[in-house]
Amino acid sequence: MRLQYPPNVRIIEVPCTGKVDINHLLMAFEVGADGVIVVGCLEGDCHYMAGNLHAKKRVSRVKGILDRVGLGGERVGMYNLSSGMGGRFAEIVREMTEKIMELGPSPIRKATGTALKAAGEVAA
Amino acid sequence: MIKAIPKPIEEIIENVKDCDKLLIAGCDGCVTVCEAGGLKEAKILASALRLYFTQGGKQAQVDDTSLTRQCEKEYLAQLSDRIDQYDAVVSLACGCGVQYLAEMYDKKVIYPGVDTCFMGVNEERGLYSERCQACGRCILAETGGICPIARCSKRMLNGPCGGSDKGKCEVSKDVPCGWELIYERLKTVGQLDRFENPTVPKDWTTSRDGGPRKIVREDLRI
Numbered sequence: 408m409r410l411q412y413p414p415n416v417r418i419i420e421v422p423c424t425g426k427v428d429i430n431h432l433l434m435a436f437e438v439g440a441d442g443v444i445v446v447g448c449l450e451g452d453c454h455y456m457a458g459n460l461h462a463k464k465r466v467s468r469v470k471g472i473l474d475r476v477g478l479g480g481e482r483v484g485m486y487n488l489s490s491g492m493g494g495r496f497a498e499i500v501r502e503m504t505e506k507i508m509e510l511g512p513s514p515i516r517k518a519t520g521t522a523l524k525a526a527g528e529v530a531a
Numbered sequence: 532m533i534k535a536i537p538k539p540i541e542e543i544i545e546n547v548k549d550c551d552k553l554l555i556a557g558c559d560g561c562v563t564v565c566e567a568g569g570l571k572e573a574k575i576l577a578s579a580l581r582l583y584f585t586q587g588g589k590q591a592q593v594d595d596t597s598l599t600r601q602c603e604k605e606y607l608a609q610l611s612d613r614i615d616q617y618d619a620v621v622s623l624a625c626g627c628g629v630q631y632l633a634e635m636y637d638k639k640v641i642y643p644g645v646d647t648c649f650m651g652v653n654e655e656r657g658l659y660s661e662r663c664q665a666c667g668r669c670i671l672a673e674t675g676g677i678c679p680i681a682r683c684s685k686r687m688l689n690g691p692c693g694g695s696d697k698g699k700c701e702v703s704k705d706v707p708c709g710w711e712l713i714y715e716r717l718k719t720v721g722q723l724d725r726f727e728n729p730t731v732p733k734d735w736t737t738s739r740d741g742g743p744r745k746i747v748r749e750d751l752r753i
């Protein structure tokens with residue numbers, strides 16, 4: 408499958424979305440990400456049982472924080488896919504990219520001129 | 532343990548919006564267990580406030596730390612060499628910790644970052660409920676190990692009242708009748724004869740007032 412999705416997306420792999428902490432998501436915005444999506448297994452299919460359910464709660468808390476601090480909660484989202492849904496993954500990434508294009512750059516990037524730093528740092 | 536919930540961030544922002552240098556001080560004690568005030572929460576709040584300041588075009592410094600306990604001077608003293616550089620400190624300890632911090636650093640502006648709720652237990656992650664109201668003279672020995680002050684809505688010492696219905700309190704179907712619990716427990720441990728002698732009037736001079744409370748943290752429950 409040779410699926411195309413926008414090149415301005417940085418993928419950070421984690422063993423399970425349950426590993427993604429609220430602080431990781433906030434840090435991505437602090438270093439200038441315009442938007443972040445968390446893509447986990449389908450609900451009920453997490454190899455660690457409830458990792459994606461925890462991630463969903465965390466993403467929803469980050470949405471609330473972004474709304475309250477003036478960035479807008481729509482810059483973060485959670486999706487559930489199986490490993491066989493590559494086509495849908497590419498579609499989600501395109502949709503999110505379009506949404507972010509409409510929203511414009513993150514106010515953080517506008518204020519600091521910071522471009523996204525190394526993915527390793529974001530994931531650390 | 533003491534149970535607390537994070538304060539709404541807009542309330543914290545309202546307090547600190549004019550600060551240039553802020554310290555978010557977590558507490559590794561009780562409030563860490565109910566995920567309202569430990570190091571992780573301190574980092575989340577610091578990060579959220581940095582985002583708030585930066586998007587508003589302001590360059591503010593927001594640092595985070597966490598102390599073993601904020602209700603002890605020895606741990607509060609760990610801030611002594613750095614606290615002067617901050618305009619204010621947001622404490623994520625319970626009300627006791629916030630006050631002790633303010634007492635120890637009496638010239639520093641200290642804001643609370645959590646709402647302290649009650650003394651209770653962890654039923655499960657994100658679900659905490661009240662068990663004790665610190666009446667200062669524990670009567671659990673007479674009541675089968677179940678506290679009528681914290682768990683009977685009317686704090687009755689000789690219950691149940693007429694509002695007890697199928698094991699539930701008339702205050703809410705979600706509140707078990709404290710005295711039904713006591714009755715069942717005394718029956719289980721073979722001490723039902725305690726009901727033959729009314730509890731003598733309690734000396735309330737060691738206590739305060741209040742009713743049973745509960746935290747339901749939907750953001751943590753699955």
Ligand code: SF4
Binds near residue numbers: 600625
């Ligand atoms: S300051 Fe409060 S929350 Fe922290 S350990 Fe002491 S009693 Fe518990």
Ligand code: SF4
Binds near residue numbers: 662663665671681
């Ligand atoms: S009797 Fe008093 S000290 Fe004992 S559990 Fe009840 S409120 Fe707490």
Ligand code: FES
Binds near residue numbers: 452455
């Ligand atoms: S293994 Fe947990 S979300 Fe995929």
